[in-house]
Amino acid sequence: MVVLNRIYTRTGDDGSTALGSGERRPKYDLRVAAYGTVDETNAAIGVVRLHLAEAPALDVMLGLIQNDLFDLGADLAVPQREGKAERLRVLSTQVDRLERDIDSLNAALAPLNSFILPGGTPAAAYLHLARTVCRRAERMVVELAANPDEPVSDAAIKYLNRLSDFLFVASRSVNDNGAGDVLWVPGQNR
Structure with missing residues (x-):
């Protein structure tokens, strides 16, 4: 359980922040940026x-995802270290649920024969925005994981990859199952 009695602590006034392990890092640190971008996605x-x-x-699905994203932020905020007690981690079962939800939403969609421009309904446009922020978070987490001194779980990377797929399919779903998608017309304005 998290208890926040005091919102400002002044400990970050020097440009640093604490990871969940207590270790202090600069606020521009890649790990901090990665879980901050997960928060932006949320x-x-x-x-x-x-x-x-x-x-x-779909609202129920997204509510579960928002909770998962807090789990993911907690996962990233505490680097995995051998010999240390295990903390909250994203699990493959969370990725599996995303895949089931993608399949469920995708079943009603017509196949695509063009790329889609972000738009259609307001919900679809915001889903595309969330998808692009999620992809940025994924790139940062993958970059972080490439550093052997910065362990990241495979499930965390898979979750973000699958989440961006979910957000794409969800955008088509709220666009009248794809009928309201805005299609890209290559070279249209030449």
Whole structure:
């Protein structure tokens, strides 16, 4: 359980922040940037949910994802270290749930024959925004994982990769199952 009695601590006034392990890092540190970008993804999904009055099942899925993203932030905030007690980690079962939800949403969609421009309904446009922020988070986490001194779980990387797929399929779902998608027309404005 997390208890926040005091919001400001002044400990970050020097440009550093504490990881969940207590270790202090500069605020521009890649690990801090990675879990900060996961938080941005979560905030973008929060905006999407404001536009889902007619998609309650999707709203439930996104609520679960928002909780998962806090798990992922906690996972990234405490680097895995051998010999240390295990902390909260993203699990493969969370990735599996995302895959089931993708398959469920995708079943009603017509096949694509063009790339899609972000747009259509407000919910779809915000889902595309969340997808692009998620992809940025994924790139940062993959870069972090490439450093042998910065361990990252495979499930964390898979979760972000699958989440961006989910957000894409969800955007098509709220665009009248793809009928309202805005299609890219290559070279249209030449």
